[in-house]
Amino acid sequence: MIRALLLTGAALAAAPLAAQDHSMHGGHDGAATDVAPAEMDHCAMGHLPPEQCPPKSGAQVEPEPEPAPKQPEMDHCAMGHLPPEQCPPKTGSAAHGKMDHSAHGMGTDKSAPGAAPESAVPARALAGPRYAADAIWGAEAMAPSRAQLARENGGMKTGMVLVERLEARFATDRGGKDGYVWDAQGWYGGDISRFVIKTEGEGELGGALEDAEIQALYSHAIGPFFDFQGGVRLDAEPETRAHLVLGVQGLAPYWFHVDGALFLSDKGDLTARLEAEYDQKITQQWILQPRIEVELSAQDIPEREIGAGITKIEPGLRLRYEIVPEFAPYVGVEYEAKLGQTADIARADGKDADGIKVLVGLRGWF
Template identity: 50%
Template structure:
């Protein structure tokens, strides 16, 4: 009987256990959005960013009933669009950037989470400690006096004088001691003038080193269809007496007229203001003393177009009637040539030159039926190799 009464009581109490608990404060299961927030918080902690404990707390408070509408709205939230840069718990000014492992930072994950990427261009790399890099400026000025205080042949103490002798000879030969050959046709021209067109050549060259050279020079002129009016050849030894000047001495042989051989001494080089000067005195086997001074200046209009004024003066210490030379100033030549260098070694030119005999030399020219003053219109080539 008691058993039957207990079963009846249990059957009447069953509906009470099936009542609606939706209004009770039941603990809610973690939502997908909350789990995503916790993953982001864990990532920031791994990077060294402080994150508050309540950053990912659920929207409902303990004891607050959770409705179906609230869960539905919470599940529709897009946490990837959340601005985590506005999290109050992040204090970027306190970040220890030196302890951060930038290689392990997930910059792609930070950008996908909505956080602004780091601006590495704005970082002060100048304040970084580069360690072994020496930023000391290189001093300007001459080397200290102690730089040249050592012995001139210090290597002899290590390798021996015999072993270093061959090296020094090779150094002198390869750096200034080598022999070179140079040849230049300074003037090779056709001359149009009154009384018959003519020609002129003026060539020179040398072979040798920086200090000592053997020079060769030749010049002459004439009228087409006639014998050359003047022709000579010189063989000279040249020695450098300074950075810009060579002292020259040798022999000159005349090839026309009364043949004469001359001893030659002179200087050749570069005068101030870039004048190229060739001056020489000649003493012939007949005792005649003469001199010649030539000067020319290259004025560059462009890198290839060059205007060259030129002057030549001939002098004599005495009258030489057989050569038509008077004492003192014998003759003056003034010319102006314009050349174009297709290559540095090859340059055609045009120009004009005035020849004038002076003093007694002019009288000798008139007596021979010659004009003491001539104007030449020239067309020529200047070359060297």
């Protein structure tokens, strides 16, 4: 009886020890197998997203505490420091430990605090010689290259002939006379300096030539949009007379084409003329052009029936159709009026001081 009680007590004492898992301790007998050390469970440590971890089983293993996070590395791709082609493609899960500063609203200037802004030009950039290549190749060897560069960037010689107006005019009143007008110019030279020829005149259809002039001018750019012009003008009708010419021509604000000049004749008469026009595109081929021309005189010129002051004004409207940019017929209407003393002189001679005319003409260039 005593032996049975001792055996039962020994069995009960050994049961808890047998329940322990000694599989990781290795066997103590010859038949024991080698067991590899356990790998780190990244899912339990929270290093991987849930979709990349296996489903949890019934038996849970208490995860080890996470180590202290490392200092995050700067993500130059997210901060916009590198072009997109040098950055890896974005995936659904960002790399662990990378901080994304793309949403922090950083400015365009990424220079260090206290440093000069990126837009600042270093002083050493302007400290060198004007022509650094001269120090290596010599000024004599580089001069032809610089001259060639200037010719290819604005110094090339080109030319053009523009017939601005070549038109017939038909009077709408009984006392008016039908006539014709031409207004053309041509030039040859570069973007800065060029030689310009201008000519214009008018007369009666089937009648005598009333006015005709030609100008020879030197034109030099005084800004991005305007040229200064100076030269001579020769009148063939109504009488031969020479003038000195000073003027400007160019593109005024709001895209108005402006041509103004002062004329000093060989008889001391000072006159002026101002022309302005604007091309309003209705379509790519239909263009509406308002135009105005004003003439002035500083004194009376009796032989030309001109009085001092504003002598004539011609506002008009032309609608042209560009079959090609170089060839455009047009129709229009124009009001011509003599003003002041010039109008008084015309009325005294039995002539109309003003009138409206219908225009049919052609504009072209080559």
